[in-house]
Amino acid sequence: MASAVHLRSAVALAGRFPALSGVDLTVAPGEVVAVLGPNGAGKTSLLRACAGLLPVTSGEALVLGCDLRSDRTAVRRRVGLLGHDASLYEELTAAENVRFAVRAAGMPVARVDPALERLGLVGRLRRTPAGRLSAGQRRRAALAVLVARAPELWLLDEPHAGLDASARTLLDGLVREVAGAGAAVLLSSHEPALALPLADRVVSMAGGRVAGDERKPVLAAVEGQPDVA
Amino acid sequence: MWRDALLVAGKDLRIELRSRVALWQVVPFAVLVLVLFAFALGPGRSTLRTAAPGLYWLAVLFSTVLATQRSFAIESGEGTRDGLRLAGIDPAGVFLGKAAAVAVQLVVIQVVLGAGIVVLFDVRFGAIWLALVASLLATLGLAAAGVLYGALSAGLRVRETLLPLLVLPIVAPVLIAGSRAWSAAISGAVASGASWLKILGPFAAVYLAVGVALYGPLQETA
Numbered sequence: 334m335a336s337a338v339h340l341r342s343a344v345a346l347a348g349r350f351p352a353l354s355g356v357d358l359t360v361a362p363g364e365v366v367a368v369l370g371p372n373g374a375g376k377t378s379l380l381r382a383c384a385g386l387l388p389v390t391s392g393e394a395l396v397l398g399c400d401l402r403s404d405r406t407a408v409r410r411r412v413g414l415l416g417h418d419a420s421l422y423e424e425l426t427a428a429e430n431v432r433f434a435v436r437a438a439g440m441p442v443a444r445v446d447p448a449l450e451r452l453g454l455v456g457r458l459r460r461t462p463a464g465r466l467s468a469g470q471r472r473r474a475a476l477a478v479l480v481a482r483a484p485e486l487w488l489l490d491e492p493h494a495g496l497d498a499s500a501r502t503l504l505d506g507l508v509r510e511v512a513g514a515g516a517a518v519l520l521s522s523h524e525p526a527l528a529l530p531l532a533d534r535v536v537s538m539a540g541g542r543v544a545g546d547e548r549k550p551v552l553a554a555v556e557g558q559p560d561v562a
Numbered sequence: 563m564w565r566d567a568l569l570v571a572g573k574d575l576r577i578e579l580r581s582r583v584a585l586w587q588v589v590p591f592a593v594l595v596l597v598l599f600a601f602a603l604g605p606g607r608s609t610l611r612t613a614a615p616g617l618y619w620l621a622v623l624f625s626t627v628l629a630t631q632r633s634f635a636i637e638s639g640e641g642t643r644d645g646l647r648l649a650g651i652d653p654a655g656v657f658l659g660k661a662a663a664v665a666v667q668l669v670v671i672q673v674v675l676g677a678g679i680v681v682l683f684d685v686r687f688g689a690i691w692l693a694l695v696a697s698l699l700a701t702l703g704l705a706a707a708g709v710l711y712g713a714l715s716a717g718l719r720v721r722e723t724l725l726p727l728l729v730l731p732i733v734a735p736v737l738i739a740g741s742r743a744w745s746a747a748i749s750g751a752v753a754s755g756a757s758w759l760k761i762l763g764p765f766a767a768v769y770l771a772v773g774v775a776l777y778g779p780l781q782e783t784a
Contacts, residue, residue: 386644409647414644414648420644420645421642434645437649437650462580478645
């Protein structure tokens with residue numbers, strides 16, 4: 334089966350500066366990979382490069398079989414990114430935000446309500462402008478966009494941030510569900526205790542490179558640490 | 563592309579209806595510009611009537627800058643900018659949609675300003691159709707140029723101050739041709755007025771074509 338992500342010596346630029354300095358990483362469909370590392374290690378840059386938002390200037394970089402160096406548009410249509418900022422229009426309601434994303438992707442609007450319900454955005458919450466939702470509710474609305482679009486590669490940047498316990502449980506269930514359905518998941522986290530139970534593999538980053546790539550069972554020693562950084 | 567343009571225009575206009583920035587800030591600003599110029603010129607009716615087309619188009623130009631800034635403020639957060647790029651929308655569709663939304667707002671502003679110069683400056687049109695055609699073409703050109711330069715400055719920290727510096731000199735032909743066409747429309751000199759449409763039409767066509775072609779690369783660099 335083709336890899337969902339295949340990077341070999343990939344270099345990506347953020348402006349004029351290298352954000353990734355020769356990354357080697359392979360992620361299989363259905364695999365959940367946790368990306369850990371200190372601030373500035375390149376976790377967010379890795380996710381943004383995989384989403385086609387940072388230009389890859391050298392090395393091999395294939396996402397879902399599309400070359401990131403020549404066909405970023407095709408990649409973007411098939412991946413979903415949950416960034417630090419929820420990508421929501423503040424004046425639009427949660428439902429309108431999801432509807433816009435679904436229609437932009439050329440998908441039927443019938444996908445909107447199930448996605449909102451899956452994230453617990455029902456009743457008054459679905460009609461509330463995103464700008465008036467709490468940080469956690471906004472995060473859930475942003476996740477509802479991803480659920481409705483059903484991308485083949487989920488890129489989750491600090492997905493647990495700002496979520497309460499019930500929303501974290503919801504997120505974990507969602508990650509397991511989409512991975513079970515064959516989507517690849519790449520999630521970055523500062524909290525190994527939250528990321529490790531979800532991950533099949535753990536990649537640690539430092540200085541814009543992959544510093545370690547291990548299957549989860551050998552990482553039991555890491556779980557107790559507050560920050561793998 | 564057209565489906566995407568409709569989607570983006572609908573989204574931008576819905577946001578505008580909710581925030582009412584155009585209605586409560588841009589429209590009053592445009593009227594204020596008109597009134598302040600009238601104060602500066604003095605109470606002479608003939609002076610005001612002569613100056614009315616130029617004042618009208620100056621107010622429209624300033625409003626274009628504000629409407630364009632607002633159009634890009636909607637996606638000023640990194641998340642929404644990324645969201646639009648990841649949405650799978652054709653960049654040409656984003657350009658046309660944003661230009662259409664700005665154009666609709668400019669039409670509303672021009673209706674109010676038009677009523678303003680009729681009431682405040684006692685202007686009467688000899689050939690109103692000429693003024694309407696000139697306004698339509700100028701609106702398309704202003705919206706297209708505004709959105710194109712808005713995209714150019716969108717990712718910069720100094721975008722609020724840079725945009726007027728980029729846009730106002732570029733749209734000077736619209737100010738000149740629009741003012742002359744309106745002067746002709748007021749006096750009823752259709753032949754001389756129609757010749758200014760030959761500037762407004764190509765201006766709109768060129769900026770629409772350049773925007774469709776270049777919006778994608780501009781969106782990437784923003």
